[in-house]
Amino acid sequence: MNENQALGAFAAISNQTRLRIVRMLVVAGADGRAAGAIAEALEGAPPSRISFHLSQLEQAGLVESRREGRSIIYSAIFPALSDLVAFLMRDCCEGHCAVCDKAIALFAKCTGRPAHSVD
Amino acid sequence: MNENQALGAFAAISNQTRLRIVRMLVVAGADGRAAGAIAEALEGAPPSRISFHLSQLEQAGLVESRREGRSIIYSAIFPALSDLVAFLMRDCCEGHCAVCDKAIALFAKCTGRPAHSVD
């Protein structure tokens, strides 16, 4: 992750609608959620608006989409989120922070499928 | 951390100058860095611009300032950063992701002073 990617990603989640979508997809995990289901959860939002924001998130590299029949399923890109966190916290405390180093390494292991054990 | 605080924080770090400042202060740790030193590191930026961005970051709750003689020292607010990360990743994978839970707990322990051991 370089600075421009990080800036794009932070800009993406600094919008209320997009932040809600990303959090929804983080909870949804690898299965993701159809655009229509996302729109329904954000009650009152016209489809063009949701589509606009989903495309912004996709351009920012935070979510990806796949077609399933008539629906388009969006899901969070977990490595992108963990890279984003790493970009922000890396080299914390003059590069000598063991807790952040460990936390960054753990986030990198999240795949969108529940992990029931931690090494 | 509520949604509005998170939105403000993400908006704050979605600007190049501010993201650079925050990362600089994350590295600097609890000691922080004088506004002048920050401006110098961001070569070419007029003081009024740095001051504007520092005040945005302070309003967003990501940094704090203290006066030391003629200088004003800015430092990252580490709990705010860890709360921000938690806000984004909380309930990951339908709330059953052990790695993210652990990572969030670790970030919460970062104080800005190097930690040499991790439990």
Place this chain on the structure above:
DNA sequence: GATACATTTCAAATGAAGTTGAACTATTGA
């Protein structure tokens, strides 16, 4: 108390981002 230093505040100018509804494309099923 005058001067230099460190930083903030202000107002004006510029540029970028979000919302809307209507029209368009793609897929399924009768």
Place this chain on the structure above:
DNA sequence: TCAATAGTTCAACTTCATTTGAAATGTATC
């Protein structure tokens, strides 16, 4: 192939954020 469903694209409108330099504030030093 016609209609229904699921999403996307487009253009016009509105709103908000960023940059700049000049002037003002607060602090130390001579």
